[in-house]
Amino acid sequence: MIRWCYTGDTAKAEEAFKPIRQVLAAADGLLPGRFRSRCCRACSTRLYPAGLQWYWKADFFQELSDKAIDLHVKYARASAQRALHDAPLPDQRRRAAGRRAGDTAFSFRDANFAEVIVGVDPDPANNPRLMQWAKDYWLALHPFSSGGGYINMMMDEGEDNVKTAYRDNFARLAQVKKKYDPSNLFRVNQNIKPG
Numbered sequence: 001m002i003r004w005c006y007t008g009d010t011a012k013a014e015e016a017f018k019p020i021r022q023v024l025a026a027a028d029g030l031l032p033g034r035f036r037s038r039c040c041r042a043c044s045t046r047l048y049p050a051g052l053q054w055y056w057k058a059d060f061f062q063e064l065s066d067k068a069i070d071l072h073v074k075y076a077r078a079s080a081q082r083a084l085h086d087a088p089l090p091d092q093r094r095r096a097a098g099r100r101a102g103d104t105a106f107s108f109r110d111a112n113f114a115e116v117i118v119g120v121d122p123d124p125a126n127n128p129r130l131m132q133w134a135k136d137y138w139l140a141l142h143p144f145s146s147g148g149g150y151i152n153m154m155m156d157e158g159e160d161n162v163k164t165a166y167r168d169n170f171a172r173l174a175q176v177k178k179k180y181d182p183s184n185l186f187r188v189n190q191n192i193k194p195g
Contacts, residue, residue: 053130061113062146068144116153162191181194
């Protein structure tokens with residue numbers, strides 16, 4: 001599935017999607033509505049009802065090379081209950097947030113794609129298999145990545161991967177944690193220990 005979102009005048013949506021439909025001969029449905037409800041939540045709950053087992057891995061990418069696309073195709077054929085999201089990021093280099101990357105915790109403002117590999121299965125007995133699929137997929141693609149992923153799309157990655165996600169901002173975040181949470185009360189996340 002490729003999920004598109006058109007945020008322009010709804011009367012022009014059919015014309016905007018015409019070139020895509022000429023290339024991709026697949027069933028589709030144009031669903032008008034609010035971005036948040038249509039593009040994010042509604043499609044996901046139909047495909048992934050509550051109660052499923054999940055395992056995620058994440059990376060940022062500058063580009064999707066032919067080799068990376070070949071790997072996507074290879075791993076996508078493994079199962080219908082697994083997913084890859086390659087979300088294109090806006091050209092943040094033209095925005096103040098992109099020019100001032102050190103002012104916030106998020107450090108990959110130069111990335112063009114945020115990727116999350118998702119292993120999904122209804123049966124907890126299959127967790128080792130879906131986790132291994134996601135890890136193998138991620139390991140195959142990681143050499144083509146920018147080196148770190150979006151922190152909210154990671155599982156229990158360990159401190160090294162948390163440091164990689166924040167890059168040069170990690171030390172400053174550890175100092176903030178030391179000041180405001182010296183006992184590390186807020187630790188059930190991709191934890192940054194007080195520095």
